[in-house]
Structure formats: C-alpha cells, structure tokens
Amino acid sequence: MSLITAKHLEKTYPGDIPVKAIRGIDFTIEPASFVSFVGPSGSGKSTLLNMLGCLDPPTGGHLTVSGQDVSALRGRAAAEFRGRHIGFIFQDFNLIPVLSVFENIEYPLQMVQTWPQDERRQRVETMLAAVGMADQGHKYPHQISGGQKQRVAVARALVTRAELILADEPTANLDRVTALHIISLMKAMRDEFGTTFIFSTHDPKIVSSAETIFTIEDGRLAVGDIDGGSHA
Amino acid sequence: MRNTIKIAARNLRRYRRRTLLTSSLITLGVVAVLLFISVSGSFKSMMIAQITDSMLGHLQIHQKGYLASIDTLPLNRNMKEGQVKKVTEILEEHPAIAAYSPRIRLGAMFSNYTETTNIRLNAVIPEREMETVPLLRERVIDGGGEGLVRQGEILVPELIAKGMNVKVGDGIVLVATNDDGSVNGQPFTVGGIVEGVTGPGGRDGYIHLDDARTLLRLEEKEISEIAVRIKDLDKLDSTYAAINDTLAPMINQAGKPAFEAHTWESLSPFFNIAKMIDLMTMSIKVMLVAIVLVSIMNVMIMAVYERINEIGTIAAMGTVPTRILALFLTEGFLLGILGAAIGIVVSLAAIAVLRAAELTFNFGQQQGLVLIPFIKTGDVISIALIVIGIAVLGSLQPAWKAARMDPITALRHV
Incomplete structure (x- = not known):
C-alpha cells in the first residue's frame, strides 16, 4: 500500500483574487522512498509539503497519508496525526533553545507522545548514536555547529518512528561537506528505519541523491518520477 | 507536567x-x-x-428602644430584674462569652459645692466592669486604687475634674432625677480621675452600682445595659447572631420584643x-x-x-x-x-x-x-x-x- 496518495489535490488561497497554488495533482509515494519536490520559487512545493504534513488542508481533492484521509483534519486532530505519523526537518533546524540536545530529541516522546522514561532514554540514546551525537547529548543548541544541529533535528524527527519525514530545504544553511553528510545520514536512516523522506529543495545535492523527483511548475506536476513514485 | x-x-x-x-x-x-x-x-x-476594651465592650444588650433614646439616658427603659436574670442566664451559658458587666447609666448634676455641671455616669460593679473592659483601669490617671471604684466614691472624668477644679479625695454631691420624677442628692468622694476615651464617654464618670441604686432610689435591681466581652473578636458576628437569635423571641408584656443587642460597630462612630x-x-x-x-x-x-x-x-x-x-x-x-x-x-x-x-x-x-x-x-x-x-x-x-x-x-x- 502506498504511504501517500494524492487525488486531484488542490489548494486555492482565498482573497480578492483567489490564488491557485496547487491545481489538481495526482501522485503516490511508496514507503521508504527518498523523494524530492523541486521547482522554482512560488511553484507550490512548500504548499504541497504543508498539505502532506497536515499543516494546511487542501481545498479540493483527496490526500491519504499512512492509510488515513487527512484532507479534513484540522486543529487538534491534525496535530495528533502529525505527532503519530510525521516528522519535520527545518531549514533553520528549529531546535528548542532551552532544551539540551538530549531533551530536544526526547521532546516528541514526552510532550507529543507519552513514553515511559526508561524507554524514552533508550530510544533517544539510540538516535543520538545513529546520528553520531552520542557524546553531545548534554549540550545545548547554542553550543553545537549547524551540521550538528541538523543531525539533532533528524534524530528528533525520527525518534517517534514516524513513517514520513518532511524536510523543507534541510541543507540550505549548511556548507557543502556538511550538507552531503546530512543527506547520507538521512539515507542511512531511511535504510535503517524504513522511513520515507520528502524534501522540498533547490539543492542539487539533494536532487541528485533523490530516488524520486517530482517537479512542480505553477501548481502542477511537470515531470515524472525517477523511481519509487508515480503521478498521473 | x-x-x-x-x-x-x-x-x-x-x-x-x-x-x-x-x-x-x-x-x-x-x-x-x-x-x-x-x-x-x-x-x-x-x-x-x-474603644471596646476601655468603654463599650464588644456587645451591649438593652431593653428594646433604649438605644434610640440613649441621649436622655432614660431610666424608664431600664431592664427589670426578671429581664436581667433571663439575659444573664443566656450569657452565662454561651461558651463564646468571656465576661459581662451590668450597668446603670444615668445623668446627674455634679456639684463641688461652689459650681454645678451636668455629668453622665456609669454605675458599675467594679470587678465585672474591669473583666469586661480591661483597659478602663489604664484610663484612671489619678487615684482609682484597688478595685477601680469603691462604694461612696466617684471616678470623675478628666474634663470635669479640670473644669471644676476637683482632686482625688475632694467631696462632691451628685443630684439625680429619679424614675418617679423626684430628685435625690448624695455625697461622694472623688476616688480618681478618669481620662476621656475618644468618642462617646468624654464626660462619663463612674460610680458603684449600689450607689446608683440608692441615688436613684431604685427598689428593683434594674439596670440600663449589659456590656459583654467575647473571647475571640473574630467571632463577633457569629456570637452576636447567636445571642440576637436567642433574645429575639423574648417578648415583653405588650407582646413586643423585649431586648435589643448591638455590636460595638453600631455603637461607635469609629466603626x-x-x-x-x-x-x-x-x-x-x-x-x-x-x-x-x-x-x-x-x-x-x-x-x-x-x-x-x-x-x-x-x-x-x-x-x-x-x-x-x-x-x-x-x-x-x-x-x-x-x-x-x-x-x-x-x-x-x-x-x-x-x-x-x-x-x-x-x-x-x-x-x-x-x-x-x-x-x-x-x-x-x-x-x-x-x-x-x-x-x-x-x-x-x-x-x-x-x-x-x-x-x-x-x-x-x-
């Protein structure tokens, strides 16, 4: 079964002149895919990513994630769904500054889901080791580098064993070497945990490493995938 | 959390x-x-x-209607012996009551044999009065001796003592109108000078309760008011309510309420x-x-x-x-x-x-x-x-x- 199925997906922003950001697109994404949405600024990639992340509901069509129609999810229900199934990686890392590296990774297990303390610790330690930060757990975000922050963000997104990770320009604020490390880390995580990674990016490094590429132009899918997904 | x-x-x-x-x-x-x-x-x-510990007490009980005409200190609104007995029984039984003091309040003419002025008097049983208003003793600035005021003595308010130039040990005469309209005079010795308390009482002197009875030629053991001290002032409202509720059903011969109780709050402008x-x-x-x-x-x-x-x-x-x-x-x-x-x-x-x-x-x-x-x-x-x-x-x-x-x-x- 596909992890994501979009049918005639539309997003129109109301206003004096309504803006059609997504114009009825169809695609599917299989589990454990490494997918990149590419396209020029204003093409609708971020809008699409927001809809996939249940942050912004579609105004038309149907969107199924992890077997659930998420088109109608709003507010608390959408938040709960995100908490169970989706992880996020942000361009600016978005770590919580008052929490240590360990606590940042622990946050979704404690404040979004409710895991017992021992299991939380075990899982966070596993993720810290997986992203090569085993000895950095006690540090605070201001004490680590940008690449390390993004490693922590990857660990935080994966710690709940989310089926889907959405990453918006995850390497935009990293140097080339660090960006390549992060990409390979995410691929390794995909291989280890079977998580689907979807990127919205301009970064050719990510685009070239993606196994499926959807090109969006003016709210429509323009070019077919390379592998692992399909669109009509 | x-x-x-x-x-x-x-x-x-x-x-x-x-x-x-x-x-x-x-x-x-x-x-x-x-x-x-x-x-x-x-x-x-x-x-x-x-205010309460040197003059008023926390509560006062009167015959119904007394307070409305208190300016004239009406003797005809005194509580009769039977009524006093009923009230004191209630007070004796109430656990919140620390002490109570029966008083006769009267107006009189005060003469030092050369001058005369009017005076308000509280006739009290000294021991009971000091239990009920313990700061009264501190207001006696001259004389007073053991037991506050003895029979035949008067505590003269400071204002009158100064105005009439009387000192402790001087002899004076009190002349009072009795309940039947007749007038009676009685000699007293100045036993002490009592400082005025702020508010009512600036011209209030003190004599012994038994002296008031002879001065007023009272045949019955009647009194004007009972001042009450309660153990815990924070419980004033509940104690007042309890006493008031007990007194309320008691009626006089005319079928009307016999008594009225008041807290210091309704008796003093300092409230x-x-x-x-x-x-x-x-x-x-x-x-x-x-x-x-x-x-x-x-x-x-x-x-x-x-x-x-x-x-x-x-x-x-x-x-x-x-x-x-x-x-x-x-x-x-x-x-x-x-x-x-x-x-x-x-x-x-x-x-x-x-x-x-x-x-x-x-x-x-x-x-x-x-x-x-x-x-x-x-x-x-x-x-x-x-x-x-x-x-x-x-x-x-x-x-x-x-x-x-x-x-x-x-x-x-x-």
Whole structure:
C-alpha cells in the first residue's frame, strides 16, 4: 500500500483574487522512498509539503497519508496525526533553545507522545548514536555547529518512528561537506528505519541523491518520477 | 507536567532580566499590600481595642428602644430584674462569652459645692466592669486604687475634674432625677480621675452600682445595659447572631420584643474609620491585581511574540494546542509564584523590623500607643493566591493566542 496518495489535490488561497497554488495533482509515494519536490520559487512545493504534513488542508481533492484521509483534519486532530505519523526537518533546524540536545530529541516522546522514561532514554540514546551525537547529548543548541544541529533535528524527527519525514530545504544553511553528510545520514536512516523522506529543495545535492523527483511548475506536476513514485 | 514546568522555568531563566524585572514589580506590589495590611490592621485592632476594651465592650444588650433614646439616658427603659436574670442566664451559658458587666447609666448634676455641671455616669460593679473592659483601669490617671471604684466614691472624668477644679479625695454631691420624677442628692468622694476615651464617654464618670441604686432610689435591681466581652473578636458576628437569635423571641408584656443587642460597630462612630481602613486595604489589593495583571500580560505577550517560530516548531511536531496553552500558563504561574514568594519573605522581614522598631502613635487622648504590625496567615495565603491567580489569568490571553497560532504562519515568522 502506498504511504501517500494524492487525488486531484488542490489548494486555492482565498482573497480578492483567489490564488491557485496547487491545481489538481495526482501522485503516490511508496514507503521508504527518498523523494524530492523541486521547482522554482512560488511553484507550490512548500504548499504541497504543508498539505502532506497536515499543516494546511487542501481545498479540493483527496490526500491519504499512512492509510488515513487527512484532507479534513484540522486543529487538534491534525496535530495528533502529525505527532503519530510525521516528522519535520527545518531549514533553520528549529531546535528548542532551552532544551539540551538530549531533551530536544526526547521532546516528541514526552510532550507529543507519552513514553515511559526508561524507554524514552533508550530510544533517544539510540538516535543520538545513529546520528553520531552520542557524546553531545548534554549540550545545548547554542553550543553545537549547524551540521550538528541538523543531525539533532533528524534524530528528533525520527525518534517517534514516524513513517514520513518532511524536510523543507534541510541543507540550505549548511556548507557543502556538511550538507552531503546530512543527506547520507538521512539515507542511512531511511535504510535503517524504513522511513520515507520528502524534501522540498533547490539543492542539487539533494536532487541528485533523490530516488524520486517530482517537479512542480505553477501548481502542477511537470515531470515524472525517477523511481519509487508515480503521478498521473 | 514536569516537563512543562521544566520548559517554562528554563524560558523564564532564558529571559533573566525580564523575569527579574517582572517578579520585582510583583514583589513590590505584594510587599506594599502586606505591609499596608499589617500596619493598618494593627492600627485598626488597637483602635477597636481602645474603644471596646476601655468603654463599650464588644456587645451591649438593652431593653428594646433604649438605644434610640440613649441621649436622655432614660431610666424608664431600664431592664427589670426578671429581664436581667433571663439575659444573664443566656450569657452565662454561651461558651463564646468571656465576661459581662451590668450597668446603670444615668445623668446627674455634679456639684463641688461652689459650681454645678451636668455629668453622665456609669454605675458599675467594679470587678465585672474591669473583666469586661480591661483597659478602663489604664484610663484612671489619678487615684482609682484597688478595685477601680469603691462604694461612696466617684471616678470623675478628666474634663470635669479640670473644669471644676476637683482632686482625688475632694467631696462632691451628685443630684439625680429619679424614675418617679423626684430628685435625690448624695455625697461622694472623688476616688480618681478618669481620662476621656475618644468618642462617646468624654464626660462619663463612674460610680458603684449600689450607689446608683440608692441615688436613684431604685427598689428593683434594674439596670440600663449589659456590656459583654467575647473571647475571640473574630467571632463577633457569629456570637452576636447567636445571642440576637436567642433574645429575639423574648417578648415583653405588650407582646413586643423585649431586648435589643448591638455590636460595638453600631455603637461607635469609629466603626466608619475601621470600614475606611478595610476599603483602603481593598483598594490597594485592587492596585496589586492591576500591577500583576499588566506586568504579567506585558511579559507574556512579549514571550509569545519572541517565540513565534518555536511555537510553530512544536505545533508542527504535533504538540496539541492545550499543551502549548499550558506551557505559557505555567510560565505565568511560575512568575506569580516567584513574585509572591519573594514578596512574602520581604514583607515578613519588613514587618519584623517594624515590630522591633516599636513605632508609637497617638489615638485620641491615648498617647504613645506602640504600633505592633501583624499579618494573619490567612492574609498571606489569600494575597499569594490572588497574585498567582492573576498571574495565570494575565497569561491566559497570550497563551491562548500561542495555542491558536497557525503553525505555517508561525514557522514563517522571522
């Protein structure tokens, strides 16, 4: 079964002149895919990513994630769904500054889901080791580098064993070497945990490493995938 | 919940200067209120004590209608012997009553054989009177001796003593109109000079109850009023209500209520001052509420505004709105606790210093009364609860705004 199925997906922003950001697109994404949405600024990639992340509901069509129609999810229900199934990686890392590296990774297990303390610790330690930060757990975000922050963000997104990770320009604020490390880390995580990674990016490094590429132009899918997904 | 408190506390520490300023403001408000309550409470208690313990008593019981015509001290409205017996039985049985003192109140002519003036007299049983109004003894500034006033003696009010130039040991004559309209005179020796208490009583002298009976030629053991002292002044209202309820069904021969009871509050104009103190305390509490509300709202609005991106992040990760609300409410709650705790500690220290300083003040003719500020545990707890409650309330709107924030808009915020 596909992890994501979009049918005639539309997003129109109301206003004096309504803006059609997504114009009825169809695609599917299989589990454990490494997918990149590419396209020029204003093409609708971020809008699409927001809809996939249940942050912004579609105004038309149907969107199924992890077997659930998420088109109608709003507010608390959408938040709960995100908490169970989706992880996020942000361009600016978005770590919580008052929490240590360990606590940042622990946050979704404690404040979004409710895991017992021992299991939380075990899982966070596993993720810290997986992203090569085993000895950095006690540090605070201001004490680590940008690449390390993004490693922590990857660990935080994966710690709940989310089926889907959405990453918006995850390497935009990293140097080339660090960006390549992060990409390979995410691929390794995909291989280890079977998580689907979807990127919205301009970064050719990510685009070239993606196994499926959807090109969006003016709210429509323009070019077919390379592998692992399909669109009509 | 622990993690919510941890994050809230760390966010307060993160903006240390702002937290310090806000909690200082709250502390200042708490200190102002607690100091005011303690000092004004002390002043109020002393004022009430001066009035009740040296003259009025906490409660007074009269025959119905006596108080309405008290200016003329009407003998025909005295309680008769049977009535007195009924009332004293009630008072004897009531556990809240510490003491009571039967009095005859009368007007008379006071003559030093060269001049005559009018005088108001309280005829009392000295032992009972001193149990009921223990500060009366301190008002006797000259003479008085053991037992306050003996038979054949009079305690002359200071005003009259000075005006009529009488001293302890002088002989005077009291002339009083009896209940039947006849006039009777009786010689007395000045046993002491009694200082006037502020308010009613400036021209009140004291004689022995038995002397009043002979002066007024009373055949019955009738009295004008019974002054009552209760054990705990905080229980004045409930004690008054209980006694009033017991007296209310008692009717006279005409089928009308026989007695009336009054607290000192309805007998003394100084109750209005006590009420004004209460009103000022309430006003300063309202000011505290305003200080806490405005400062907390201000700081929490800033906190939300500065952390919009963080709010977007945690919302995107799946933190439900109620938890985001709780995060910010907890910050306000902790700020309230911090301000209240420091404020209480500083206030208690300041009160201790004031007590040690033994500041004095004058009240009416009472000179050098020592101010002993005190604060009740209930007041401290209520102020702490008000501050913490208002802090949470002040955080509600910013927290609500944070909880309702659209994650996409928040994440885009720079």
